Each structure stands twice: as C-alpha cells, then as structure tokens.
Ligand code: NIG
C-alpha cells in the first residue's frame with residue numbers, strides 16, 4: 001500500500017460479522033467488535049482495519065490523503081437492502097382506508113387495485129419522472145445507512161414498460177452513489193389485458209420480454225410472485241427456468257400469504273433467495289436449508305398489512321440453521337417505507353431476532369442474497385469500503401430507540417457521501 005486515501009479513526013465501536021459467506025443459524029450471533037478502532041481505505045477498498053493504535057502504527061510512513069475522526073461513534077458495514085420495488089409511478093394512499101377496513105391484500109389486487117393501480121401510474125410516467133422519484137427514495141435509503149439496494153421491475157407488465165423501469169434502475173446505478181442491483185419481475189401480476197389468460201401472459205414474458213431484458217443486460221436476477229391467484233408453482237417454474245436459460249439467477253416471492261410451495265420450488269431451482277415466507281411449511285424451510293437458499297424476511301410488510309402472522313425467523317435460525325436476511329420490501333402497496341432501521345426494530349419486536357442477528361441479516365446475509373458476499377457486507381481487508389457511521393452507543397441501541405434515524409454518516413466505495 002503506497003497511499004491511504006481516507007483514514008477513518010476514533011471509532012468507538014466497530015461491529016461487523018466476519019467473512020465472505022452467508023452466516024447460518026447460530027453463526028448469525030457472532031459479531032466481531034473492536035473498541036477504539038480505525039479503518040484505512042485505499043482505492044475504494046478496505047486496506048487495514050483494527051485497533052486504532054495498531055492501524056496508526058502501521059501507517060507511520062505512509063501518506064494519508066484525508067483523515068476523519070468519528071469521535072467515538074459506532075461503525076458497521078454499509079447496510080444492504082436486498083428486496084425493493086424501488087422504481088414505480090404514483091402512490092396508493094387512496095387504498096389506505098380500504099386496507100384498514102380489513103379488505104385483504106389479494107382482494108384489492110383481484111378488484112384491479114393494488115399492484116395494478118401502481119402499474120397504471122408506472123405506465124403513465126415518463127422515464128425521467130420515474131428516475132426523479134426513485135432517486136429521492138435512494139437518497140432516503142442512503143441517509144438510513146444503506147449502501148447497496150436491489151430494485152425489481154414489475155409495474156410495467158408490457159415489454160416497453162418493463163424495459164422502461166429497468167433502464168431507470170440502470171441509470172440510477174450509473175448516476176447515484178448507491179449501488180442498484182436489478183431484478184426482472186415481469187411476473188408480478190397479470191395485467192388487465194391478459195385477465196383470465198395468465199398462461200398467455202407467461203408466454204409473453206418467456207418469449208418476448210425476458211429475451212430482450214437479457215439482451216440489453218438489464219437484470220441479474222429474475223423474480224416471480226408465486227401466490228394463489230397470481231402465478232402458480234408450475235408457471236413460476238417455467239418463468240424462472242426460462243430466466244436461468246438467459247443467465248438470470250432465480251429469486252421467488254414465496255409462500256407469503258398461502259403455503260403454495262414456493263419455498264420448495266426455490267430449493268428445487270437453486271434460487272439464490274426466497275422472500276417473505278410467512279406461510280412456508282417445515283418441508284419448505286428444509287428445502288431452503290438443503291439447497292443453500294437465503295430466506296429474505298420482510299417484517300415491515302406483515303406489520304403494514306396488519307397481519308397477526310410473522311415469518312418464523314427463530315425456527316429458521318435455531319432449527320433449520322438458515323442464513324436469514326432482512327429487507328424493507330420498499331413498495332407503494334404492502335410496505336411504503338425506505339427505512340431499514342424501522343425494519344430492524346420490527347425484526348426485534350416481531351421476529352424475535354437479537355441485535356447481532358439483525359446486523360448479520362442486514363449486511364453479509366443480505367449481500368449473499370444478491371450474490372455479493374465476497375465484495376460487501378463485512379468490514380474486511382480487500383472488501384469495498386462501504387461503511388455506516390451511527391450515532392449510537394452500541395448495537396442493541398438501533399432496534400431499541402425506534403422511530404428516529406441513527407445514521408451520522410455514510411462512506412461508499414471509500415468516499416464520504418453523507419455526513
Ligand atoms: O413484495 N407481493 C408482491 N409484491 C410486493 C408488493 C407490491 C405492491 O403491492 O405494490 C411485495 O410485498
């Protein structure tokens with residue numbers, strides 16, 4: 001190392017899971033903690049990490065371009081949000097009263113609202129309008145301590161409108177400091193012009209939309225809303241296998257409302273992750289464990305839909321030794337929030353996860369759900385220098401003191417982005 005571009009010093013507590021691979025079961029509790037620490041960054045990557053004195057001694061004869069003192073604050077890996085519906089037009093507060101009066105989520109969708117209402121707004125929006133709106137959300141996420149976010153399409157539901165959403169996500173990745181990882185989710189709902197003809201819409205996705213998405217290199221992953229009345233297990237299998245043939249790695253919205261078998265399908269197809277899982281059976285969870293699928297839990301969604309039921313995080317961790325990840329599921333219907341810190345609190349309250357497990361779920365395991373465990377998600381030499389600085393005395397303080405933003409600063413790829 002010839003030169004250090006940025007030295008972050010005066011870290012009261014540096015807390016990080018270890019390593020490059022997802023942390024399963026009890027490993028999720030193992031957090032490395034260094035008090036009075038420092039991190040040296042060179043060319044956007046972590047060059048040194050350790051007790052402050054040791055790092056300063058090792059740098060004695062090395063040129064340091066910039067030093068920042070975080071004055072005793074807590075530093076974690078940059079948080080990763082691995083499941084969002086970031087790019088969409090409009091919002092759905094007009095459905096709030098209906099939702100609160102107890103009309104179920106799938107009934108609102110069946111009546112032509114829900115995802116289909118956002119589809120109408122998304123189709124009507126220009127690329128620039130979608131970009132401006134999603135950019136504001138990305139800023140919000142960044143201010144919450146997030147440095148990498150996944151973004152799904154699925155509100156266009158025509159070739160042109162799906163491409164429009166994905167092009168916006170790509171442009172955001174190119175122009176915003178946050179990394180935006182794209183997922184094609186044309187199978188999010190059946191649009192009105194295909195009502196009663198789901199198979200024909202599945203054919204359109206497989207034969208026309210997917211090949212174009214792949215040809216333009218607009219997505220890394222392919223996702224399906226596998227749910228009763230939306231896409232069946234068989235239809236999901238067809239779409240995800242077609243995605244695989246085009247080089248897109250499968251993800252599944254699985255067993256959210258009914259135990260349809262989405263988790264089993266995730267295992268069968270070797271999906272990288274299975275999301276929601278509130279209704280997943282023991283058989284489904286065993287399939288995830290057997291095939292190394294990351295369960296991505298979205299406690300903000302069950303909270304906002306007013307469900308009494310929650311994903312079985314304790315069983316997933318204690319019994320099935322799964323590498324649980326957490327995410328906002330930010331979207332205009334079931335979870336209109338960008339706040340990963342609210343999700344941390346709900347994971348503590350409703351999923352009974354410990355602060356250590358929550359950090360692991362929002363960092364290395366979330367990175368693994370995006371195939372990026374080797375590059376982000378822990379504070380290790382060689383990894384991308386993505387760090388979040390919290391005005392928080394310790395880890396437990398994050399889910400404990402809720403409803404406020406604890407982020408003090410964010411470093412992305414070695415640059416101070418938000419302070
Ligand atoms: O993950 N469940 C399907 N998709 C989203 C909700 C999208 C919406 O309601 O707009 C979810 O919860």
Ligand code: FE
Pocket residue numbers: 083084085253329331
């Ligand atoms: Fe979702």
